[in-house]
Amino acid sequence: MKKIIKFEKEDCNPCIMVSEYFKTNSIPFDAVNPFNNPEAAMKYKIRSVPTTLLIENEEVLMRVIGYQPNELKSMIDSL
Numbered sequence: 001m002k003k004i005i006k007f008e009k010e011d012c013n014p015c016i017m018v019s020e021y022f023k024t025n026s027i028p029f030d031a032v033n034p035f036n037n038p039e040a041a042m043k044y045k046i047r048s049v050p051t052t053l054l055i056e057n058e059e060v061l062m063r064v065i066g067y068q069p070n071e072l073k074s075m076i077d078s079l
Helices: 013-024 038-043 069-077
Strands: 002-007 030-032 051-056 059-065
Touching: 002 013, 013 069, 051 069, 059 069
Parallel strands: 002 030
Antiparallel strands: 002 051, 051 059
């Protein structure tokens, strides 16, 4: 099953914009703070926030760094 994981920081404006984009489109996602969960950040090679991943069976199918609405739409279309 495919799922979306968004690595974010609570006080990051682009992170908030990505969250609002998914909420507006009624797309469920898991939010992870890489500073509070360094194991997950290392596992998925997170280097900046926001980083949004489309995951299936622990494999990264798509990665979007920053707020890029066209790329996020492609991710949603892949669900």
